[in-house]
Amino acid sequence: MDRFRFSLPTTVIAERGAVRNHAADWNLGRKALIVTGVQSAKASGALDDVIAALESQQTPYVIDDGIRANPDDAQVYDGAEIARREGCDFVVAVGGGSPMDAGKAIAWVAGAGIEREAFFGRLPGPSDRVLPIVAVPLTCGTGSEVTPYAIITNHKIQSKTNISASALFPRVALLDAAYLENLPQAVLCDTALDALSHAIESVYSLRSTKASCMLAFEAMSVIVPELLRMTHGMFVNRAALHYASMVAGMAIAQTGTALVHAMGYPLTYHKGMPHGRANGLLLPGYLTFMTEHCPELTKRVLAAMGMESPDALQALVDALIDGLGLSRASLTEDELRAFSLTPLRLEMMRRYRAMPTPAEVIDIYRNGL
Numbered sequence: 001m002d003r004f005r006f007s008l009p010t011t012v013i014a015e016r017g018a019v020r021n022h023a024a025d026w027n028l029g030r031k032a033l034i035v036t037g038v039q040s041a042k043a044s045g046a047l048d049d050v051i052a053a054l055e056s057q058q059t060p061y062v063i064d065d066g067i068r069a070n071p072d073d074a075q076v077y078d079g080a081e082i083a084r085r086e087g088c089d090f091v092v093a094v095g096g097g098s099p100m101d102a103g104k105a106i107a108w109v110a111g112a113g114i115e116r117e118a119f120f121g122r123l124p125g126p127s128d129r130v131l132p133i134v135a136v137p138l139t140c141g142t143g144s145e146v147t148p149y150a151i152i153t154n155h156k157i158q159s160k161t162n163i164s165a166s167a168l169f170p171r172v173a174l175l176d177a178a179y180l181e182n183l184p185q186a187v188l189c190d191t192a193l194d195a196l197s198h199a200i201e202s203v204y205s206l207r208s209t210k211a212s213c214m215l216a217f218e219a220m221s222v223i224v225p226e227l228l229r230m231t232h233g234m235f236v237n238r239a240a241l242h243y244a245s246m247v248a249g250m251a252i253a254q255t256g257t258a259l260v261h262a263m264g265y266p267l268t269y270h271k272g273m274p275h276g277r278a279n280g281l282l283l284p285g286y287l288t289f290m291t292e293h294c295p296e297l298t299k300r301v302l303a304a305m306g307m308e309s310p311d312a313l314q315a316l317v318d319a320l321i322d323g324l325g326l327s328r329a330s331l332t333e334d335e336l337r338a339f340s341l342t343p344l345r346l347e348m349m350r351r352y353r354a355m356p357t358p359a360e361v362i363d364i365y366r367n368g369l
């Protein structure tokens with residue numbers, strides 16, 4: 001057997017009513033900081049469940065509902081200040097990727113007392129205290145509930161910085177697909193495309209292993225049939241997508257993401273495009289590129305998705321984006337050149353099985369947009 005390392009210290013509890021049914025399993029301290037956004041945690045009923053569960057344990061809490069999409073360090077430090085002032089000793093992050101990632105960064109900053117100037121310049125170290133994290137995902141894309149990553153917008157580089165450390169793995173992830181029932185179709189589509197991108201990128205990572213590939217292929221095999229149903233206006237199994245995004249998260253927890261995410265971040269930062277949609281639009285061009293450079297691996301990727309060629313993925317993405325009336329973006333020639341050469345992209349490509357030239361990166365952008 002090949003040598004490999006596999007780490008996944010998060011306890012996952014997936015069931016209807018998980019938050020209320022298992023309060024004792026995730027009541028990790030004396031006072032909780034609930035980190036969330038303004039809307040989805042309340043609308044889905046998740047916030048009510050978290051509060052009821054904490055009250056059943058006589059655990060006090062405070063709420064930071066100031067997290068917006070693509071959170072930056074300002075939001076992290078606002079949350080950490082609440083945690084410090086209120087004496088919170090664990091974090092319950094409720095929402096999509098933004099509140100979960102912000103919650104992880106808050107847990108680090110509040111626990112270890114990281115100076116703001118040092119925030120983007122270092123990673124959580126073994127001696128840093130990080131408050132225990134509970135994650136309640138309300139979308140089906142990020143997989144952040146089972147990863148050691150906090151992706152935070154960094155205005156200095158006009159993109160996102162990935163803060164990565166094993167201490168950022170949530171202790172407990174609570175999955176209840178009932179929270180996804182009222183998720184708008186556009187969010188369902190965008191986040192499922194994000195999860196599919198995680199799975200595909202993970203397979204091509206230089207750090208992929210048999211174990212991580214098993215998870216990635218499983219995620220693809222669940223996500224693609226659901227996305228096909230979505231294009232036909234049929235019933236979409238949200239519990240299946242919730243499960244698959246977690247499984248894809250388990251894969252990238254081992255490998256990280258690569259080119260598609262690095263290319264997608266500027267589209268989100270500069271064009272306001274939702275993260276998952278940016279990845280989804282770039283995926284077919286990426287898969288075409290990888291077909292030429294890693295044909296055998298690509299055959300397995302296509303088989304897991306039930307597809308004959310990257311053209312089928314292109315048709316699926318087009319049917320989703322255009323069928324649901326979702327917006328794309330256009331880039332000027334100057335933007336194309338700038339986006340194809342960002343330091344972040346080059347750094348991430350080193351983890352990648354094939355290195356596209358800047359011209360090939362521009363082709364992938366053009367193909368997707």
Ligand SMILES: [Fe+2]
Nearest residue numbers: 142194261275
């Ligand atoms: Fe992602």
